[in-house]
Amino acid sequence: MKKKVIIAVGIIAALVVGFFIISNLLGGSKETKSADVAAKEDYGIEYFEVPDIEQVYINGVVQPDQMEAFAKDTKMTSTPEIKVKNGDIVEPETELFTYEDKEVTKEIENQNNNLSKQYTKKDNIYGKWNRAIDNFNKTKEEERTTTKAALDEQYQTEVDAADEEIIFINQTIADLSTKQFISTKAKFKGRVSxxxxxxxxxxxxxxxxxxLYVAGKVNEKxxxxxxxxxxxxxxxxxxxxTVTGKISYIDDNPPEAQTNQNQSGGESGSxxxxxxxxxxxxxxxLNGIKNGYHMQATINLGENKPIEIPTSAIKEQExxxxxxxxxxxxVIRRDIQVGEAVGDKTIVQSGLESADRIIISSKKEVKEGDLVEANTEETGEPVPAG
Incomplete structure (x- = not known):
């Protein structure tokens, strides 16, 4: 009897343990299923698909139409004097900076010293001339050894010689002055940095x-x-x-360095x-565009038909x-430029890419960064381009 009781108790215990195990398994499955459903949001999205057209992509960098960097002249011992300020917009022929040629400045100083000496010499000639006239007037006529006319001619000749030397020195100084400061001027309108x-x-x-323009490259294909x-x-x-633009130049020849590299086997593979x-x-x-920005250009090939999308899909911020x-x-954001509205559609001039799947509407709010179904919309097949 005691043995039967022990067996019965063991059976009951086994049934209880089994019940709890099965309950936990069923409950865990429900929780996992609920988590899967939560991870996969049902947005109920309606799409408009941009027509799939052939495109060429060109990657490039924004560069200025003209740019010039002015290096220091190693032959000059002086520091250049900058005549403009950082950020100035200057016109062509604006003086940017000047160098002083120290050797020329030294020579000008020497010539100015010579000029001072000549003026002193001229003053001395006039002094001697006046004293000679005084002596001439004081000397008795019968004791005079020369005439006043001869005296005047002598000193006038000396004054004229001094004047000629003064004119020559002044001309030399004027010529040197044109070389004393070497000026560099702007060749085009631009911003100073x-x-x-x-x-x-x-x-x-x-x-x-x-x-500004975009300098890019395109492969031979x-x-x-x-x-x-x-x-x-x-x-x-x-x-x-995003901005619009157009191709302004295509080089018919690849860069010389690239040609040499290919010919010498510098690259491998395709x-x-x-x-x-x-x-x-x-x-x-150039709104929002700066020198040095990296840009990608998209060229649509074939029929240049404007893209019309449902106006309700267009959002606006700032x-x-x-x-x-x-x-x-x-879910990503594409900035677009739009044209005129045609009924419930709006022409998009730029910003879209071939085969873009635009979100028109959804049962639940969709925002940038959300994860949604990748290939088919939650409520059916993708909506074809109208």
Missing amino acids: IPEVKDENAPILRLTSEG DLMKIAVDQKATLSVVSNGT AASMSSYNVKLSLDN GKKYVLVNDFGS
Whole structure:
């Protein structure tokens, strides 16, 4: 009897333990499922997809139309005197800085000393002349050895000689004065930049034109696809600022250094057989653009049909219009420039890329940085371009 009781108690205990284990397993599965659902937000997004068109991308750097750095003249022993201030906008022919030629200055001082001596000499001649006349007048006529006319002629000749020497010295000083200070003037309108640190390698100053362009490169595969005056959309890599522009120059020849490197086998793989060519792009406006910015230009090929998107997809912040785009599951912002509205659509002039999936609306608020479904929208298939 005692043995049966022990067996019964063991069975009951096993059933209780089993019940708790099964309950925990079921409960844990529900919690995991709830976490998965929470991680995957149901935004219910409706999309507009930008037509997939062939594009050429050109990476480049913003540069001034003209720039000149003025290095110190090692032949000069003097320090240049800067005539402008940092940040000044100067016109062509504005004096930027001058050097004083110390040797010329020393020679001018010598000539001025000679000039003083000649004036003293001339004064002495007049003094002697006056004394000679006084003596002539005091001498009895029968004792005079010369005439007054002869006396005047003698001293006048000496004065004339002194005057000639004075004229010559003055002309010499005038000629030297044109060489005493060597002036450097601006060749174009631009902004002055004076380095704060004055080391031996620093220029005296730099002059940079206010006009900017983008200096980029295109590989030989895309070279024949582009042309001068072709329109482009350019975006600043660091902050996404977007402006319009066009191709202003295409170099027909690759850089010489690159050609030499390829010929000598300096590169390996496919890059060795692919040349790149210099391209310049002009900018329609310079708002938010600075010298040195890295930019990417997008050139649309084929039919240049304007992109129309639903006006409801366009947002605005601090005067900038933008749209939110599903970029492989991550919501990003694209700043855009818009044109006229046509019904419930608005023409986008720049800022969009081929095959961009623009978020038109959503059941739940979507913001930049959110993670959403990458390939298909939560509420169905992607909406095709209208």
